[in-house]
Amino acid sequence: MEYLIASGIGVLTAAGVYLLLRGQTFPIIIGLTYLSYAVNLFLFSMGRLAIDLPPIVDPAAAGYTDPLPQALVLTAIVISFGMTALTVVLALRGFLESGTDAAQAERDGGVTGLAERSER
Amino acid sequence: MSHWIVAPIILPAFTAAFLVMALRHDLARQRIVSFGATALLLAVAVGLFALAGDGAVRPYLLGNWPAPFGIVLVLDRLSALMLLLTAFLALAVLVYACEGWDAKGRHFHPLFQFQLMGLCGAFLTGDAFNLFVFFEVMLIASYGLMLHGGGAPRLKAGFQYVAINLVGSTLFLFAVGLIYATTGTLNMADIALKAPQVAAGDVALLRTGALLLLLVFALKAALVPLHWWLPTTYAAAPAPVAALFAIMTKVGAYSIIRIHAMVFGPEAGELANAAEPWIVPAALLTLAVGAIGVVATRRLLDLVAFAAVWSMGSLLVAVGLFGPRGLTAALYYTVHSTIATAGLFLLADMVMRHRGQLADRLSSAAPVAQAALVSGLFFLAAIAMAGLPPLSGFIGKLLILDAAREAPSAAWVWSLVLATSLVVIIGFSRAGSVLFWKTEAAGAGPLPAGSAAPGPAAAGAPRWPASAVLAVAVLIGGTGALTLFAGPATATFEATAAQVLDVRGYVAAVLGPEAAAQLGGAPGVALGR
Numbered sequence: 001m002e003y004l005i006a007s008g009i010g011v012l013t014a015a016g017v018y019l020l021l022r023g024q025t026f027p028i029i030i031g032l033t034y035l036s037y038a039v040n041l042f043l044f045s046m047g048r049l050a051i052d053l054p055p056i057v058d059p060a061a062a063g064y065t066d067p068l069p070q071a072l073v074l075t076a077i078v079i080s081f082g083m084t085a086l087t088v089v090l091a092l093r094g095f096l097e098s099g100t101d102a103a104q105a106e107r108d109g110g111v112t113g114l115a116e117r118s119e120r
Numbered sequence: 121m122s123h124w125i126v127a128p129i130i131l132p133a134f135t136a137a138f139l140v141m142a143l144r145h146d147l148a149r150q151r152i153v154s155f156g157a158t159a160l161l162l163a164v165a166v167g168l169f170a171l172a173g174d175g176a177v178r179p180y181l182l183g184n185w186p187a188p189f190g191i192v193l194v195l196d197r198l199s200a201l202m203l204l205l206t207a208f209l210a211l212a213v214l215v216y217a218c219e220g221w222d223a224k225g226r227h228f229h230p231l232f233q234f235q236l237m238g239l240c241g242a243f244l245t246g247d248a249f250n251l252f253v254f255f256e257v258m259l260i261a262s263y264g265l266m267l268h269g270g271g272a273p274r275l276k277a278g279f280q281y282v283a284i285n286l287v288g289s290t291l292f293l294f295a296v297g298l299i300y301a302t303t304g305t306l307n308m309a310d311i312a313l314k315a316p317q318v319a320a321g322d323v324a325l326l327r328t329g330a331l332l333l334l335l336v337f338a339l340k341a342a343l344v345p346l347h348w349w350l351p352t353t354y355a356a357a358p359a360p361v362a363a364l365f366a367i368m369t370k371v372g373a374y375s376i377i378r379i380h381a382m383v384f385g386p387e388a389g390e391l392a393n394a395a396e397p398w399i400v401p402a403a404l405l406t407l408a409v410g411a412i413g414v415v416a417t418r419r420l421l422d423l424v425a426f427a428a429v430w431s432m433g434s435l436l437v438a439v440g441l442f443g444p445r446g447l448t449a450a451l452y453y454t455v456h457s458t459i460a461t462a463g464l465f466l467l468a469d470m471v472m473r474h475r476g477q478l479a480d481r482l483s484s485a486a487p488v489a490q491a492a493l494v495s496g497l498f499f500l501a502a503i504a505m506a507g508l509p510p511l512s513g514f515i516g517k518l519l520i521l522d523a524a525r526e527a528p529s530a531a532w533v534w535s536l537v538l539a540t541s542l543v544v545i546i547g548f549s550r551a552g553s554v555l556f557w558k559t560e561a562a563g564a565g566p567l568p569a570g571s572a573a574p575g576p577a578a579a580g581a582p583r584w585p586a587s588a589v590l591a592v593a594v595l596i597g598g599t600g601a602l603t604l605f606a607g608p609a610t611a612t613f614e615a616t617a618a619q620v621l622d623v624r625g626y627v628a629a630v631l632g633p634e635a636a637a638q639l640g641g642a643p644g645v646a647l648g649r
Contacts, residue, residue, distance in 0.1 A: 020287065025279060032286050039293040046301040069300065072249060076293055079256050083286055086263060090279045097272040103279060 005045050012038035025091035025101045032087065036080035043073050122171065125180040125195045127164045128203055128240035131157060136233035151218045154229040158214050161236065162207040165200070172200035173612075175619065177629035179246065187630050188310040194246035194630060197616040198451075202243040202374055205455055206367055208598070209462055210236055216466050216591040217360035219584075224269040224358070231268070235261035235364065242371050246630060248299060248306045251375065252292050255340075259285050262368065265361045266353060277356035284339070284349045292336045298329030308383050309630035312623050313638060316389025323390045330384045330394045334376065341372025342432050344405040351413065351425035359469030362421075363462035369432050370454050373439060377450070381442055382620050387639060399440030400529050404536050406433030411540035414547035420471060420480035423551055424464045427505050430544055431457040434507075434537060438520045441527050447617035449519035452610060456512040456602055460504040463595035467498050470584060470592070471555060482551055484558040490584055495556035497592055502548040504599040507541050512602035517541065519610070 012034050019031030047066030055067035095101045135157035143150045172178070172195055180193040214232065222228035238258025245251050263285075267278045300306055302322040303314040318326050335346070342350040350369070354362045380395035388394070410430025417423050435457055438450035472480040474489045488494055500511065507513035517537060524533040602609060619625065628636035 020283075028283055032283065032290075035287065035290045039290050039297070043293060043297045046297040068306075069297070072293075072296070072300075075249075075253065079253075079289070080286075082260070083282070083289075086260075087279070087282055087286070090267070090275060090282060093270075094272065094275040094279055097275060103276075103283070 001049055001051075005041060005049065009038050009041050009045075012041070023103055025087075025094065025103050028103055029084065029087050029091060033080075033084055036076070036084075040073050040076055040080075043069050043076060045069075122178065122180075122195075124164060124168060124171070125178060125193055125244065126182070128161060128168070128207075128244065129193075129237055131161055131164065132233040132237040132240065136230040136237065139230040139233065140227065147223060150229045151222070154233065155211075155214060155218070157233065158207065158211050158236070161240075162204075162211050165203040165207040168195060169200040169204045171195070172197050175615065177619070177626050179630045180244075187632075188305055188307045191250050192246040192307065192309075192630055193244040194308075194626070195244065196626070197612070197619050198374070198377065199243045201451065201455075201612075201616060202370070203240055205370075205458055206236065206239050206243065209367055209458060209595075210364065212591045212595050213360045213364045213462060213466070216363070216588050219588040221269075221358050221360050225267075227264065228268055231261045231264040232364070235265060237261075239367060239371065243374060246308050248308060248311065248379075249296055250306075252289070252296060255292065255371075256289060258368070258371070259289070262361075262365065265364070266357045268358050268361060274356045277352050281349055281353040288336050288339045291332055291339075295329045295332035295336065298325055298332065302326040302329065307630070308378070309627045309635075312383045312385075312388065313627055313631065313635055315384060315391050316387065316639070318390075327391055327394050330380070330391060331398070333379055334395045334398060337372045337375040337379070338402065339372070341369050341376065341436060342406070342429050343372075343399075343402045343436055344409045344429075344433070345402075347406060347409065347429050347432075350429055351422050354425040354428065354465070355419065355421040359465055362425075363465040366428065366458050366461040366465065369428065370435075370458055373432070373435055373450070373454060376436070376439055377447065377620060381439070381447065382623050382626065385442070385621065385623055387623050393442060396440070396442055399436055400527075400533070403433050403436035403440055404529075404532055406430070406436065407536050407540045409433075411543040411547070414544050415550070417547075418482050420468045420482060420551060420555070421465075422480075423482070423547060424461070424468050427464065427544060427548075428457075428461045430540060431461060431505065433540075434517065434520060437533055437537065438523060441523050443523065444614070444617045444621055445519075445523035446527075447620060448610065448613045449516065449523045451613040451616055452512075452519055452602075452606075453516040455609075456504070456516045456599055459595045459598040459602075460501060460513060463497075463501045463592055463599075464505055466588075466592045466595070467494065467501055470494050470588070471498070482554050484554060484560050487559040488555070491556060491559075493584075493589065495552070497589075497596060498552055498556070500596050500600075501592075502552060504596065506545045506548050508545065510603060512599040512606070515603060515606050 016031045016034030016038060019027045019034065022028060047069035050065040053063050053065040054061050055065050055070055135153065139150050139153060143153060178195040179187060181187065182191045235258055238254050238261055241254030242251060242258060245254055263282050266281060267274060299311060302318050302325050303311050305311055305314055339346040354365060357365065384391050384394050386392050407430055410426050410433050413426030414423055414430060417426060435450055435453045438446050438453055468480060471488055471494060475485050478485045504511035504513045507517040521534060521537060524530050624636045624639055627639060
């Protein structure tokens with residue numbers, strides 16, 4: 001099981017990083033999602049892997065699994081869910097307003113080219 | 121237990137919710153409530169600063185759970201100082217924003233309050249995962265603020281900003297996971313206690329966690345090579361937001377001080393000063409990159425943003441020295457750099473507002489409205505930023521150079537700090553002379569035809585409302601006050617630095633004196649470092 005979890009985290013992270021390095025917004029969003037899956041699994045396994053053990057007090061339990069990483073994962077899931085929604089909206093608005101889904105801000109003249117672009 | 125400690129988090133949180141729910145469509149009342157709440161926050165911060173001035177470390181147990189199990193907030197000199205700085209900056213920025221920026225989009229004030237909540241929480245918390253949560257609160261609000269007003273370029277820059285910060289958050293979680301896996305705790309005092317005791321096989325893992333955290337904080341603090349998001353973001357953000365973001369980079373610096381100078385500081389056994397080899401070289405590179413950016417750019421906003429990068433370089437050089445004197449200098453420079461950067465961003469906005477299509481491009485145009493006033497303020501702010509006497513940048517730089525004197529990297533620090541200062545002075549004088557002196561008669565020159573309404577800037581332009589000018593003047597006056605009261609201020613910062621390095625006192629306050637005894641060694645042995 002350790003091997004499965006570890007390689008799963010590794011593959012998800014690798015895929016996430018690869019997609020992050022693409023130039024379009026949509027692959028970046030998918031990459032971020034993969035990365036957050038990887039980190040959730042990683043956090044979960046940081047409480048040590050255990051099977052069939054309860055996280056809360058149970059008189060009949062033989063042992064316990066660490067409940068804290070599960071709480072951390074819940075927090076992380078909520079935050080990454082909200083953030084994914086935000087990035088999707090941002091990417092959509094950016095696409096609709098500029099007609100391209102390139103993630104790179106255009107550069108013309110200055111370092112950011114903000115004012116020139118807003119003139120058009 | 122003083123319940124005021126939690127007030128800087130609760131007050132903005134409730135204000136933001138109230139603004140969204142009750143005053144959604146009433147901008148005038150939103151301004152009043154937002155201003156009142158921020159002024160109150162400043163009052164609370166002053167009170168807490170006075171409270172922390174006695175040198176005690178005050179834990180606040182949320183839900184009254186005992187320390188390593190529940191989440192604690194910790195008020196010490198450092199967090200009180202950062203709270204005070206945040207509230208002061210926020211009030212000035214808010215006054216400026218009420219002059220018109222807040223009407224350019226919806227929900228400026230609630231987002232502003234949520235941002236303050238995240239900032240105050242990050243400065244107060246004594247728990248590593250809670251620090252992550254407050255980072256997220258702060259960042260989520262900052263995404264909204266950064267996109268305030270909309271527009272395609274801002275959206276593009278905003279997407280980059282959000283994406284890079286999400287990667288940062290992911291790294292933060294990996295780091296927190298590693299730290300929890302090896303030490304079994306997330307309470308900062310408890311981590312400091314457990315770090316010297318981790319099993320030999322786990323030391324490498326814990327070190328990885330600590331350095332991943334450094335990476336995250338370096339990203340927030342815009343340390344080279346993780347600085348490149350800052351100029352794009354700050355130049356694209358609305359001016360008051362960019363000014364408020366001046367404190368966001370300092371959150372990164374604060375976290376480096378809190379985690380790497382205190383928790384993984386000199387007493388962390390095998391991990392002692394794990395971050396030390398990395399910070400100074402990166403900070404020196406930051407100095408160089410920032411200064412080159414300042415002279416290379418052709419736009420005022422980029423110039424200010426690169427000056428902010430450069431000042432983070434100076435600040436982190438001082439942090440990277442890790443001694444009490446280095447930290448004293450770093451704290452002085454933190455206060456100075458925050459208000460100087462914020463003042464410059466607001467001034468840049470005042471300058472570009474009346475330049476029509478030229479906006480912030482550094483080329484000659486008709487004189488700006490109230491040229492004497494604006495250029496005078498710009499002159500003072502540039503002096504403060506570049507570190508020329510008599511304003512506070514000069515004293516900050518002196519403190520940094522003095523602290524670096526005995527460090528092994530002294531030659532590098534001295535030559536780079538001084539050389540890049542010169543470059544930044546050149547950059548600012550060029551910008552100032554183009555903007556304010558090489559002006560042309562209205563209507564003539566390279567002004568595009570569209571904006572050639574004769575002499576709009578000089579004659580017909582609206583005068584700046586007194587409140588906006590006052591906000592900028594107060595920020596720049598702040599650097600003046602920091603110079604005037606440099607003696608008492610430095611004494612306070614020295615006490616703060618000593619308290620930060622006294623990890624034993626921190627552990628004793630949060631976990632009890634028996635726990636601190638486990639750290640071993642006589643108190644103060646490692647302080648000489």
